[in-house]
Amino acid sequence: MxxxxxxxxxxxxxxxxxxxxxxxxxxxxxxxxxxxxxxxxxxxxxxxxxxxxxxxxxxxxxxxxxxxxxxxxxxxxxxxxxxxxxxxxxxxxxxxxxxxxxxxxxxxxxxxxxxxxxxxxxxxxxxxxxxxxxxxxxxxxxxxxxxxxxxxxxxxxxxxxxxxxxxxxxxxxxxxxxxxxxxxxxxxxxGVPIDVLWFRVPRPTKPMRDTLANIRGGSALVTIPRPGYFQCGLLIRKGSFPEFQKAGIEAFRNKIAATAPRLRDVTHEIASFDDVKLLSVQxxxxxxxxxxxxxxxxxxxxxxxxxxxxxxxxxxxxxxxxxxxxxxxxxxxxxxxxxxxxxxxxxxxxxxxxxxxxxxxxxxxxxxxxxxxxxxxxxxxxxxxxxxxxxxxxxxxxxxxxxxxxxxxxxxxxxxxxxxxxx
Ligand SMILES: Cc1cc2nc3c(=O)[nH]c(=O)nc-3n(C[C@H](O)[C@H](O)[C@H](O)COP(=O)(O)OP(=O)(O)OC[C@H]3O[C@@H](n4cnc5c(N)ncnc54)[C@H](O)[C@@H]3O)c2cc1C
Missing domain, CATH: 3.50.50.60 (FAD/NAD(P)-binding domain)
Known part of the structure; x- marks a missing residue:
């Protein structure tokens, strides 16, 4: 069109x-x-x-x-x-x-x-x-x-x-x-106590059941299944994105893998924080x-x-x-x-x-x-x-x-x- x-x-x-x-x-x-x-x-x-x-x-x-x-x-x-x-x-x-x-x-x-x-x-x-x-x-x-x-x-x-x-x-x-x-x-x-960090990762080669919310060890990750990839949203404390950026992308990847262990093999696809978009939740x-x-x-x-x-x-x-x-x-x-x-x-x-x-x-x-x-x-x-x-x-x-x-x-x-x- x-x-x-x-x-x-x-x-x-x-x-x-x-x-x-x-x-x-x-x-x-x-x-x-x-x-x-x-x-x-x-x-x-x-x-x-x-x-x-x-x-x-x-x-x-x-x-x-x-x-x-x-x-x-x-x-x-x-x-x-x-x-x-x-x-x-x-x-x-x-x-x-x-x-x-x-x-x-x-x-x-x-x-x-x-x-x-x-x-x-x-x-x-x-x-x-x-x-x-x-x-x-x-x-x-x-x-x-x-x-x-x-x-x-x-x-x-x-x-x-x-x-x-x-x-x-x-x-x-x-x-x-x-x-x-x-x-x-x-x-x-x-007032909203959370923000969301949106990013995407390819689907892991090992099939993964569709799961919307992954909550583990005090961390919550939304995984929206899309053809070929997952649209992911990490729920974070409001205003805490700079802390994640300071800790570095490797720490971020590790957090994702710890929250949804089946994504461990694909987290390296998040190249940098340029791939991560902050949604200030309102x-x-x-x-x-x-x-x-x-x-x-x-x-x-x-x-x-x-x-x-x-x-x-x-x-x-x-x-x-x-x-x-x-x-x-x-x-x-x-x-x-x-x-x-x-x-x-x-x-x-x-x-x-x-x-x-x-x-x-x-x-x-x-x-x-x-x-x-x-x-x-x-x-x-x-x-x-x-x-x-x-x-x-x-x-x-x-x-x-x-x-x-x-x-x-x-x-x-x-x-x-x-x-x-x-x-
Ligand atoms: C990162 C993110 C993830 C989200 N996830 C979901 C989800 O999974 N499911 C869900 O239902 N909702 C989600 N939402 C919310 C959803 O996108 C909005 O609630 C919905 O799009 C609202 O529709 P709207 O038409 O009112 O406004 P918008 O979708 O914001 O559309 C407004 C439009 O106006 C245009 N515009 C802005 N200012 C001007 C201007 N001055 N002059 C002319 N045009 C202008 C914009 O370009 C835009 O096209 C998400 C939002 C964000 C930001």
Whole structure:
């Protein structure tokens, strides 16, 4: 696909909805709005979607939405892996934490696929609609105000400044959202005790069972199986990355091997700390998602922790809620300002509770991880109380976890009548 297709000269554009940010939230919102026949412009600051690892997990809720959009087959063609269970190996004991096979067909698994491939596929579909315009290398920096109302977004492009006039502006430009800052919206931050160091290693020649979490000797490592390699994330105390760098790459490799001994033969592939990317984990949420004429969605409204890998899916759920709420309003009332603002408030009302509940769960997970990395979580062999938890409590919790992780709280479906027939 030629991504520069649809790229426009820097100038002034008029549209109904202007979205800043071509991540999962912005592209999905743009696609559904365009498929609903609403004119939409998406501004993305990068020239393409091929960037560092930013999370790969596409959960059953999103897979169901892709089916609704008629994109199930296209998604299945992307090189991916499917995980139907999530196992953790804790101090040598394998536990099944989540089992997606209890979910209804067809998607009884989490799919792991490069985020850029997913976004490229969604953009390709969106660009079939004449109502969709994507402007790459357009960095949104401020809103346009008229009489106390946001009436568009200003961006810089290699060709000069770009002004997009819109009835609604959407900040979907991620957790460091410049548009949100320009709107004067400030998220409330919930302290997170951990950061994640992301890197990849080839799969060892000796086959290794898919394991999501490896916890051993006070160290926790996430291993996400991908075709040919493992995407790994070492959970570390917040702010402690410089200590790892000071100790050197050999000490880092040894820590990985000690946490997941089966990776010992491949840790030399981590050549230096240039191969290791720090994710400063955040959990935050805007008290108000919208101002007259503009709304924040996805990470711009609520940065999620990587715990349970739900960030992409929650961003996409916001996009669906936005389209479901806004499309009927735009169709019935045109660009009536009060109706648009009421729709934005309704989107926040709908998505706040699912976000709050998931963020609470993530904070509990952080506390557990913190405990796991500061002492023994599970004795080997397990003690009586631990055996009770494994044999009695876990099997009861497992199906609940599968639903919550797989769908999130209040999963969204594209409402009937929103999508026009595919172009
Ligand atoms: C290292 C890492 C690992 C992660 N792992 C996972 C995981 O395994 N599973 C999971 O579900 N989530 C994961 N996440 C979180 C997940 O990536 C986010 O929750 C999700 O991408 C949020 O989607 P979004 O569209 O709201 O924002 P983003 O994905 O951040 O997209 C924002 C987009 O806006 C663009 N942009 C930014 N500023 C501007 C601007 N001023 N003007 C125009 N465009 C702009 C960016 O280039 C980007 O394309 C991870 C995140 C990171 C960083």
């Amino acid at each position: 030629e991504l520069t297709e649809g790229t426009l000269m820097a100038q002034q554009l008029d549209t109904t909805v202007c979205i800043a940010g071509g991540g999962p939230a912005g592209i999905m919102a743009g696609l559904i709005l365009a498929r609903a026949g609403i004119d939409v412009v998406v501004l993305e600051k990068h020239a393409d979607f091929l960037r560092d690892f930013r999370g790969d997990t596409v959960h059953p809720s999103t897979l169901n939405l892709l089916d609704q959009l008629g994109l199930g087959e296209a998604a299945a063609k992307i090189d991916h892996s499917e995980l139907s269970v999530l196992d953790a190996v804790i101090d040598g004991i394998r536990l099944r934490a989540v089992d997606f096979t209890i979910l209804p067909a067809p998607h009884r698994y989490v799919t792991l696929m490069p985020q850029w491939d997913l976004l490229n596929m969604l953009v390709e579909e969106a660009q079939r609609q004449t109502s969709f315009r994507l402007v790459l290398e357009a960095t949104a920096h401020s809103e346009i105000q008229e009489n106390g109302r946001v009436v568009g977004i200003e961006a810089t492009t290699p060709d000069g400044p770009l002004r997009v006039n819109a009835a609604l502006s959407v900040a979907a430009d991620g957790r460091a959202s410049a548009v949100r800052d320009a709107l004067g919206l400030v998220p409330a931050d919930y 959990i935050n949420r805007l008290p108000e998602w919208s101002v007259p004429g503009a709304i924040c969605i996805g990470d711009a409204a609520h940065a999620m922790s990587p715990a349970f890998g739900v960030g992409i899916n929650y961003a996409i759920q916001d996009a669906v809620a936005l389209a479901n709420t806004l499309v009927p309003v735009l169709r019935k009332k045109g660009t009536d300002a009060a109706a648009i603002d009421a729709a934005c408030a309704a989107v926040q009302r709908r998505r706040t509770l699912p976000t709050v509940l998931m963020q609470r769960m993530q904070r509990v997970a952080h506390r557990l991880i913190n405990r796991a990395t500061s002492g023994v979580v599970l004795h080997n062999p397990p003690r009586l109380r631990e055996r009770f938890v494994i044999a009695v409590v876990l099997p009861r919790v497992r199906p609940i976890l599968a639903r919550i992780v797989g769908y999130g709280f209040r999963p969204e479906r594209i409402a009937p009548g929103i999508l026009k027939p595919r172009a």
